[in-house]
Amino acid sequence: MTRMLVTGGAGFIGANFVHFWAAHRPDDTIVVLDALTYAGNRANLAGTDVEFIHGDIRDTALVETLLAGRNIDTIVHFAAESHVDRSLHGPSAFVDTNVIGTLSMLNAARAVWLAGDGKPHRFHHVSTDEVYGSLGADDPAFSETTAYAPNSPYSASKAASDHLVRAWHHSYGLAVTTSNCSNNYGPFQFPEKLIPLFLINALHGRPLPIYGDGMQIRDWLHVEDHCRGIAAVLDRGRIGEVYNIGGGAELPNITVIDTLCAAVDAAFAADPALVLRFPGAPAAKGVATASLKTYVTDRPGHDRRYAIDETKARTELGYAPTRTFEQGFADTLAWYLGNEPWWRAIMDGSYRTWVDTNYAGR
Ligand code: NAD
Numbered sequence: 001m002t003r004m005l006v007t008g009g010a011g012f013i014g015a016n017f018v019h020f021w022a023a024h025r026p027d028d029t030i031v032v033l034d035a036l037t038y039a040g041n042r043a044n045l046a047g048t049d050v051e052f053i054h055g056d057i058r059d060t061a062l063v064e065t066l067l068a069g070r071n072i073d074t075i076v077h078f079a080a081e082s083h084v085d086r087s088l089h090g091p092s093a094f095v096d097t098n099v100i101g102t103l104s105m106l107n108a109a110r111a112v113w114l115a116g117d118g119k120p121h122r123f124h125h126v127s128t129d130e131v132y133g134s135l136g137a138d139d140p141a142f143s144e145t146t147a148y149a150p151n152s153p154y155s156a157s158k159a160a161s162d163h164l165v166r167a168w169h170h171s172y173g174l175a176v177t178t179s180n181c182s183n184n185y186g187p188f189q190f191p192e193k194l195i196p197l198f199l200i201n202a203l204h205g206r207p208l209p210i211y212g213d214g215m216q217i218r219d220w221l222h223v224e225d226h227c228r229g230i231a232a233v234l235d236r237g238r239i240g241e242v243y244n245i246g247g248g249a250e251l252p253n254i255t256v257i258d259t260l261c262a263a264v265d266a267a268f269a270a271d272p273a274l275v276l277r278f279p280g281a282p283a284a285k286g287v288a289t290a291s292l293k294t295y296v297t298d299r300p301g302h303d304r305r306y307a308i309d310e311t312k313a314r315t316e317l318g319y320a321p322t323r324t325f326e327q328g329f330a331d332t333l334a335w336y337l338g339n340e341p342w343w344r345a346i347m348d349g350s351y352r353t354w355v356d357t358n359y360a361g362r
């Protein structure tokens with residue numbers, strides 16, 4: 001039985017992973033360590049019986065106490081500052097959390113797991129395809145051997161953390177694996193990222209701010225498929241190896257946005273109750289949601305294209321995404337429509353203040 005420490009387990013992907021793991025491995029023990037930053041939300045863990053520790057990954061003594069005291073044998077390290085736009089406004093927090101925080105986790109794992117004769121263990125690090133930089137239209141997709149070329153403070157900090165994880169394996173023998181995944185979407189995603197932000201804006205009749213020409217390309221990965229991929233790495237991944245995990249859905253932003261607009265229109269047409277719940281939505285007045293599309297100044301240094309070559313994960317681990325983007329998006333829309341209190345509480349809180357300060361007029 002695994003005794004697992006999940007860092008960042010109150011965030012979007014971490015919480016989905018906790019639900020996924022608890023459903024598939026009910027006999028395992030899960031401890032969540034999360035600082036509850038603006039992105040962390042205890043409500044994301046409702047219905048689980050994990051032990052929740054409100055603390056910071058940079059507190060190495062705390063992490064050592066948890067690893068030793070709870071007899072943890074597996075770390076799945078999600079905790080991070082994760083939003084590119086925020087990293088452009090305040091890069092220091094990204095170095096503090098993503099680099100210094102990962103260093104702290106590695107130091108604690110080394111101190112506890114490699115002391116004396118050592119004990120069987122695994123440190124799994126969750127990273128991003130953004131470390132590989134930006135692709136041209138005809139470039140081959142990112143593989144695990146693509147040279148790192150991060151372009152934003154966020155991706156630079158994640159790249160640094162990946163290098164630390166690699167070095168702790170080669171220098172000290174820590175049993176690590178790393179996964180670099182593409183853009184996730186699904187339940188519990190904080191409404192600053194493209195899909196939940198645009199969905200909620202559409203329901204309120206607010207503009208949908210499309211950066212630049214909207215032709216940037218991302219590979220979209222439903223978060224449950226990502227969780228399945230991490231589980232495959234934990235089960236079958238080779239120690240010291242890196243695995244790219246993608247969703248097999250390389251799409252220009254404008255296609256994602258048009259899909260979203262059409263799906264919102266269809267949902268209102270199919271369910272008259274939505275008209276009463278969201279009277280500010282264009283769809284409630286018979287106007288196309290697409291009328292909210294607004295082209296705004298591009299993000300500085302905006303990466304043009306990400307694409308994942310997941311041959312290694314498919315052949316070595318048997319990983320394959322199970323949802324098409326259309327299925328995954330329909331599930332996600334249904335989740336946000338069915339969980340209004342979840343996002344309403346966030347939108348009424350500090351997040352709106354931050355958006356109003358930094359994105360006035362968007
Ligand atoms: P998120 O921002 O939704 O959640 C991050 C969580 O980490 C929050 O619960 C927050 O409270 C916690 N946290 C932040 N700083 C902390 C600290 N110092 N100590 C303890 N906890 C802290 O992020 P996410 O989207 O769930 O991303 C999870 C991981 O996956 C990150 O490492 C991110 O880089 C990576 N990733 C995300 C995506 C994506 O599309 N969201 C894509 C690729 C990789």
Ligand code: TYD
Nearest residue numbers: 084183192193194195209210211216218253
């Ligand atoms: P985002 O969800 O921030 O993820 P990432 O920057 O990590 O890829 O953005 C996804 C894409 O959507 C990215 O190309 C930026 C674009 N985008 C917009 O056009 N408008 C927005 O308001 C946001 C948040 C993102």
